Amino acid sequence: MKTADQSVERRLAVSLRPARRDEHWLIVRRVLREGLDPTKLNWRRFVMAEGADGAILGFAQMKEFATGAREFGSLVVEPESRGEGIGGLLLTHFLEKFPRPVYLFCGLHNVRYYRRFGFRRLAEDEFPPAPLQRKWRMARLMVRIFRVKVAAMVLE
Numbered sequence: 001m002k003t004a005d006q007s008v009e010r011r012l013a014v015s016l017r018p019a020r021r022d023e024h025w026l027i028v029r030r031v032l033r034e035g036l037d038p039t040k041l042n043w044r045r046f047v048m049a050e051g052a053d054g055a056i057l058g059f060a061q062m063k064e065f066a067t068g069a070r071e072f073g074s075l076v077v078e079p080e081s082r083g084e085g086i087g088g089l090l091l092t093h094f095l096e097k098f099p100r101p102v103y104l105f106c107g108l109h110n111v112r113y114y115r116r117f118g119f120r121r122l123a124e125d126e127f128p129p130a131p132l133q134r135k136w137r138m139a140r141l142m143v144r145i146f147r148v149k150v151a152a153m154v155l156e
């Protein structure tokens, strides 16, 4: 088990930097491994969390659409590095850089995680702006047909 001191030490040794072109397939592999949305994985939008030894410990991206809508996503932290604040580091990096509102789609099991950062779930009759609205309608259809549990959240 990691102690609080060990976690802080690891977090201090983590740095964030833009993704490189040659990291495209690493991103795709890890996104698929976690069962996340494998579409729109343009490496240019990604930020990587790198350990002191150069290992990639996590990453995330922000998608900005022509309509001005913003979607945070593809947040993945390596299993052995979870619980050390790396997910929070990546998320707050993007939240400081981009204006609100920021939307995201996540599995129901992650709703509580994003609430910690101020996100709230969209109500039944609430929709995100285009083009996210189409994605959310599709997701809700999936919920009904396949009983996949997905939530849409916003930070205003």
Ligand SMILES: CC(C)(COP(=O)(O)OP(=O)(O)OC[C@H]1O[C@@H](n2cnc3c(N)ncnc32)[C@H](O)[C@@H]1OP(=O)(O)O)[C@@H](O)C(=O)NCCC(=O)NCCS
Residues within 6 Å of the ligand: 034, 036, 074, 075, 076, 077, 078, 081, 082, 083, 084, 085, 086, 087, 088, 089, 105, 106, 107, 109, 110, 111, 112, 113
């Ligand atoms: C979700 C995820 C990104 C969190 O990354 P992380 O680096 O472990 O998160 P942090 O270290 O910033 O936060 C850890 C804290 O959040 C809590 N937490 C982690 N996952 C949680 C969840 N699903 N629900 C509620 N709390 C959660 C931890 O218990 C810990 O709490 P503590 O600070 O009180 O000890 C990581 O577990 C992951 O990569 N999961 C698989 C991919 C995934 O589901 N990504 C989200 C896509 S929407």
